[in-house]
Amino acid sequence: MTKEEVKKRIEALRRELREGNYKYYVLAQPDMSDYEFDRKLEELQKLEEAFPEFYDPNSPTQRVGGEPVSEFKTVKHKYPMLSLEKSYNIQDLKDWINRISKLVDEKFTFCVELKYDGVSLSNQYIDKKLVQSLTRGDGISGDDVTVNARTIKTLPLVLSGSDVPNEVFVRGEVMISRENFDRINKEQERKGETTYMNARNLAAGTMKLLDPKTVAKRQLDFVGYILIGNNLPVNTQYDALKKLEEWGFFVPHDYIKAENLEQIMDFILDWGVKRFDFPYDTDGIVVKVNEFDVQEKLGYTAKSPRWAMAYKFPAERKLTKLLSVDFQVGRTGKVTPVANLKPVMLAGTVVKRATLHNEDNMKKLDLHEDDYVYVEKAGEIIPQVVGVDKSKRKPGAKPIKFIDHCPVCNTPLIKQGADYFCVNTTTCEPQIKAQIEHFVSRKAMDIEGLGPEIINLLYQHGLIHNVADLYDLKVEDLKDLEGLGEKSAKNIIESIQKSKNQPFEKVLYALGIRHVGEVAAKLIASYFKNIDRLMQASVEEITAIKGIGEKIAESIKTYFSNPDNIALINRLKQAGLQFEIKNEDNIIDKLHGKKFVISGTFEHFSREELKKNIEQNGGKVVSSVSKNTDFLLAGDKPGPSKVSKAESLGIPIISETNYLKMIE
Numbered sequence: 001m002t003k004e005e006v007k008k009r010i011e012a013l014r015r016e017l018r019e020g021n022y023k024y025y026v027l028a029q030p031d032m033s034d035y036e037f038d039r040k041l042e043e044l045q046k047l048e049e050a051f052p053e054f055y056d057p058n059s060p061t062q063r064v065g066g067e068p069v070s071e072f073k074t075v076k077h078k079y080p081m082l083s084l085e086k087s088y089n090i091q092d093l094k095d096w097i098n099r100i101s102k103l104v105d106e107k108f109t110f111c112v113e114l115k116y117d118g119v120s121l122s123n124q125y126i127d128k129k130l131v132q133s134l135t136r137g138d139g140i141s142g143d144d145v146t147v148n149a150r151t152i153k154t155l156p157l158v159l160s161g162s163d164v165p166n167e168v169f170v171r172g173e174v175m176i177s178r179e180n181f182d183r184i185n186k187e188q189e190r191k192g193e194t195t196y197m198n199a200r201n202l203a204a205g206t207m208k209l210l211d212p213k214t215v216a217k218r219q220l221d222f223v224g225y226i227l228i229g230n231n232l233p234v235n236t237q238y239d240a241l242k243k244l245e246e247w248g249f250f251v252p253h254d255y256i257k258a259e260n261l262e263q264i265m266d267f268i269l270d271w272g273v274k275r276f277d278f279p280y281d282t283d284g285i286v287v288k289v290n291e292f293d294v295q296e297k298l299g300y301t302a303k304s305p306r307w308a309m310a311y312k313f314p315a316e317r318k319l320t321k322l323l324s325v326d327f328q329v330g331r332t333g334k335v336t337p338v339a340n341l342k343p344v345m346l347a348g349t350v351v352k353r354a355t356l357h358n359e360d361n362m363k364k365l366d367l368h369e370d371d372y373v374y375v376e377k378a379g380e381i382i383p384q385v386v387g388v389d390k391s392k393r394k395p396g397a398k399p400i401k402f403i404d405h406c407p408v409c410n411t412p413l414i415k416q417g418a419d420y421f422c423v424n425t426t427t428c429e430p431q432i433k434a435q436i437e438h439f440v441s442r443k444a445m446d447i448e449g450l451g452p453e454i455i456n457l458l459y460q461h462g463l464i465h466n467v468a469d470l471y472d473l474k475v476e477d478l479k480d481l482e483g484l485g486e487k488s489a490k491n492i493i494e495s496i497q498k499s500k501n502q503p504f505e506k507v508l509y510a511l512g513i514r515h516v517g518e519v520a521a522k523l524i525a526s527y528f529k530n531i532d533r534l535m536q537a538s539v540e541e542i543t544a545i546k547g548i549g550e551k552i553a554e555s556i557k558t559y560f561s562n563p564d565n566i567a568l569i570n571r572l573k574q575a576g577l578q579f580e581i582k583n584e585d586n587i588i589d590k591l592h593g594k595k596f597v598i599s600g601t602f603e604h605f606s607r608e609e610l611k612k613n614i615e616q617n618g619g620k621v622v623s624s625v626s627k628n629t630d631f632l633l634a635g636d637k638p639g640p641s642k643v644s645k646a647e648s649l650g651i652p653i654i655s656e657t658n659y660l661k662m663i664e
């Protein structure tokens with residue numbers, strides 16, 4: 001082939017592959033087989049390798065992701081990226097329509113579309129080619145994440161159409177489909193890694209990754225909903241969406257032209273139900289004034305366009321029958337009331353059980369037998385009972401009381417704070433099994449092959465009654481159990497033996513002393529160096545460690561005051577586990593200078609402890625979110641204004657688990 005012929009061939013291949021990609025990913029109507037696609041891609045890759053002069057950053061071969069980058073440049077937006085004003089009820093929408101109607105003389109219509117719950121991205125195209133993709137950042141400037149954007153298969157790299165202006169900006173939302181989100185979380189679980197809270201966080205986190213190849217594997221999607229530029233071939237929002245579709249974008253499914261509030265409401269009612277079967281998370285709808293000239297007249301406030309309004313869907317709530325209440329005993333003996341419900345569909349999944357949290361909450365709900373209860377998903381994840389329909393209560397129904405004895409071992413319960421505990425840590429079955437599960441987990445002793453089922457089996461066969469028994473197990477004990485064989489039995493025993501090398505801090509964590517999480521265990525281990533000194537330490541000595549509060553110290557004292565625990569530790573010592581620090585080089589400055597804002601409540605720390613811990617690791621805690629903040633560390637029920645501020649500034653929102661990973 002001559003060079004000219006090579007060039008022609010490369011161009012033809014790129015065109016065909018682009019077309020194939022569009023039909024497959026955007027239209028979901030492939031007309032090329034996977035085999036054919038792969039073969040063409042391979043041919044193109046070879047030609048591009050042999051003729052580097054024809055390199056093109058927008059070639060279909062670049063979808064797999066280029067080389068890792070060390071950071072993202074901050075770039076000023078040509079048109080600021082604003083937020084949307086929000087309403088939570090129809091009255092607000094009505095008020096908004098009245099308000100803007102007074103501001104302009106002309107009649108106008110609306111374009112109503114779905115509000116996708118992802119992260120926004122602004123893409124600049126020059127001569128139809130994608131040149132730059134920016135995150136929202138603080139609205140004025142954002143991060144240049146073009147290398148990551150190029151891996152998004154539903155984001156066109158080259159626009160098709162004869163009416164594309166020289167320069168256009170297409171803004172929209174980067175998302176991860178629910179299916180993909182589940183797939184990624186399953187994979188994380190399989191690898192023993194932390195799972196993501198929701199698809200939006202995952203999409204946001206993914207766009208900030210510095211390795212485009214990892215981004216490509218996450219299979220993000222892009223939906224376009226705003227077209228900006230001079231000399232646009234359209235003059236309404238509705239036509240703009242049509243145009244975007246024509247140019248190769250995936251646009252909000254669906255969208256309508258509306259003349260009045262009634263039509264807008266129909267759309268809201270319709271999608272309020274349909275959204276649960278929709279492949280992407282949506283958190284509302286967006287109403288936009290349709291005509292661009294009217295939009296221009298209405299203009300902008302400092303924060304948002306006056307011509308658009310988001311309507312947020314209310315959290316879904318269902319009424320269902322309470323069948324019974326179980327009291328579950330956890331690893332630390334904590335007893336949690338759980339409602340068994342008549343199965344009900346809620347936000348896309350069937351819910352049969354919902355937490356009742358604790359006694360106080362049960363009292364507040366005033367729960368009676370056979371009640372009809374309202375369930376909601378907290379943060380769209382854990383179902384909880386939020387209320388009772390008292391009008392449906394049968395006369396004479398008995399109130400449901402919290403129990404006073406352990407439902408499993410009948411030990412009297414002890415109240416601490418808002419919770420009740422079964423203090424029988426040595427023979428209460430669910431506690432023991434959960435302790436063993438915790439002990440073998442990856443972050444503790446890291447023993448492989450001992451999942452909950454096998455642990456249950458070993459327990460039922462009387463082979464283990466506590467964690468020390470693990471070290472007496474032999475291949476012969478295991479190999480004949482159901483589901484095991486010589487090979488897996490050997491592997492398990494080998495892994496148990498290997499765990500004897502786990503360092504003191506992991507052993508201390510593995511013991512499962514209440515409130516002693518990974519971080520506390522690390523701090524305590526490096527301070528006391530061995531278990532004997534820790535056993536003799538007073539509460540004052542323990543709290544002298546930066547980051548360790550009284551709650552933890554008291555809990556440690558309680559633990560060591562139990563002779564059963566001392567006996568257990570002695571057996572583990574004899575088995576050869578590490579109860580002292582060998583080499584000492586884990587001094588910590590993992591967060592050097594990073595600024596954190598903390599919001600919500602946390603599992604492993606009080607707010608004060610968390611602050612201490614961040615400082616201990618070299619980070620700083622600031623009180624409000626600004627563009628200088630590095631992370632918003634969000635616990636349970638974080639402040640909504642902090643969250644939205646962080647989102648609007650593109651500041652990563654991390655969970656407690658993410659944080660623990662950071663300082664691991």
Ligand code: AMP
Nearest residue numbers: 083084113114115116120173225252286
């Ligand atoms: P919020 O993130 O709740 O402040 O809502 C505003 C954001 O909604 C915008 O910045 C966009 O990222 C996002 N959004 C999702 N779908 C749309 C849409 N169809 N039109 C405009 N914005 C949208």
Ligand code: ZN
Nearest residue numbers: 406409422428
């Ligand atoms: Zn018990």
